[in-house]
Amino acid sequence: MEGRLSICPPDRLGTPVRHSLDMLTRDILHVLGTEPILVHEPAEAELVIRYASEHDGCAMHAEAFALRYTHDGEKLQLHIVANDDLGLVYGILHVSETMLGIHPFWYWMDQPIKQRTTIEVNCEPYDSPVAKVRFRGWFVNDEVCLIGWKETYPPSREVWLPVFEALLRCGGNMVIPGTDLPKTGIHWELAVEMGLWLTHHHAEPLGAEMFLRAYTGRSASYQEAPELFEKLWLEAIEKQKDQNILWVLSFRGQGDKPFWENDPSFDTPTKRGEMISRVIYRQYEMIKEAVENPVYCVALYGEIAELYKGGYIELPHDVIKIWADNGYGKMVSRRHGNVNVRMPALPAADDGGQHGIYYHVTFHDLQASNHLTMFQGAAAFVKEEVESAFEAGCTDYLLLNCGNIRQHMYMLDLVRELWLQGTMDIETHLQAFVSRYYPSHQEEIADLYRTYTEASIAYGPHADDLAGDEFYHHPARRLIGHWLQGRTSEADRGLLWATGECSFAEQIQWFEQRGEEGHASWSKWVQVCEELLSKLDGEDKQRVIDHLWLPGVIHQTGSEGLLWLCRSYIAAYSEQYAQAFVLASQSMWCYDKGLQALRLAEHGKWANFYRADWLTNIASTVTNVDTLRRFLRMQGDSPDFFHWYKEYLMPETEKYIYLENTHRNPLSDDELANQLQRYFHKQK
Incomplete structure (x- = not known):
């Protein structure tokens, strides 16, 4: 293809497809130097984006897309076809990557984009494979860098667009967009616009408002005031019932901690498990009454996983059970203060139903986690943990804590390959990752990634x-x-x-x-x-x-x-x-x-x-x-802040004859420290 490209979008242009078409238009401008022409007659277009018809042979599973080619004499047409919006989104972004060279983290890695005059097209039909994990996405968590980056709070569309675009380019389809941000923010609305499923933080079941924020001064006890909790849950259900939601059922205390820390009457595993089970079943029934074909999840996080493993929690049969790593990539229970039980956090062989994982490549725990830096564990370690989770049946859901995105490119890309393919070769992936984003000295750069863990x-x-x-x-x-x-x-x-x-x-x-x-x-x-x-x-x-x-x-x-x-x-x-x-x-x-x-x-x-x-x-x-x-x-050195200067730094000839009234300007801390450092070094 050469010259100015012509594109025919589908007649029914939903917001997810419109966003991805905007991305493609921008990408073509970056690569070819001119924007494409949008036409409304398929016969006039070189690229046709449309919903599939029966003769296209496009797979029927959710999010599938296909590329089909037609020839009319000298004219070649590329058709991107799919049965649903996300399928078209992924098809458009697949073309952007494979034909234009725009890689998933182009924005976050400042990828150098090659200018061209033509686009080479492989005219072989293409059918998208089924992803290994059904629901796969990011938890944009502890996102202080994204919050502070621009002046607007909560973060604006300008901040969230490249986040959601990168997730879609990674084949992701769900997101928790931020942590306890004001409901007035654009984050939820924009995620829906772009076609993403929404899910919830385990500390904010159903995406409801925090109890103590709604009822300041009240005791956050479901036992004392179930109607107040349920009012918040009902409001959340009504607000989200027409969106694609993965409903997280859970019951933790306020501030993301066990509820019994504020209610000591729950002093046995039996009492705690009974309360959590009762709340989860109530949430389950409330959603079932209001939502058609809901998708339910239960976050087996921290103490809830321990109670479930101990047999103290009963769950509805059709929920996705979400197991969590310890924040450091190991599929065991997380450390609580000084207590580190390290209970295995994967389903037992006889634990039927659907399962998934919540996994961290960044974490914030006030102890030893990585927040500003790359994940310190080896790529081989992450591969082994995630693949072992898949082998245990956790392929229905993978929520990846992605932090502030920019610091974690390598591991986000590695998990992208795992959630799509189910397995990967570490060395092949590393070489591909480095070649996408670093134009020169690729072997030296790859070696820095290899040795980082060491x-x-x-x-x-x-x-x-x-x-x-x-x-x-x-x-x-x-x-x-x-x-x-x-x-x-x-x-x-x-x-x-x-x-x-x-x-x-x-x-x-x-x-x-x-x-x-x-x-x-x-x-x-x-x-x-x-x-x-x-x-x-x-x-x-x-x-x-x-x-x-x-x-x-x-x-x-x-x-x-x-x-x-x-x-x-x-x-x-x-x-x-x-x-x-x-x-x-x-x-x-x-x-x-x-x-x-x-x-x-x-x-x-x-x-x-x-x-x-x-x-x-x-x-x-x-x-x-x-x-x-x-x-x-x-x-x-107190009170005059001159004593150390006199003792260590003043020339011997001056120490006993200087006049105090002419030597009373103390050195600053930095000046004194620098001079003392040199003095003590000489004394060694």
């Missing part, structure tokens, strides 16, 4: 006990708080999940060792990355900075910051306050380097992307360590 800190005995970026920040702030609150005679019990039972001094030593290990391994990895960057320029260099160097530097600076922080405590414990002040300053400078690295990835359309880093919150860690070093300076 640089990660192992903080526990299990294969999934690998530290994400939050490991350097939440524990660090806990250590500082515990220290400055004067509680160092006892362990910080909020860190026993990592260190086990030990004293606070031993906790400091444990984190110091992990920081030392991480600093060594990540420094080597970052050095290799920076050697590659020295060979690149322009967009190629920026892409490697954004997707490889940045996560490596966050790990490197985080582990080094943690290392110096722990050594600062050790020095202060020996009352070497000047040395502790210097070490705390070194810690702060390291953490600040991580903060500055975020700024380097905020270019062009990505301006301000990381300004709402409120979860890992590197800026908060910098402030916390700065508070610590101010505290340390007060231990030996």
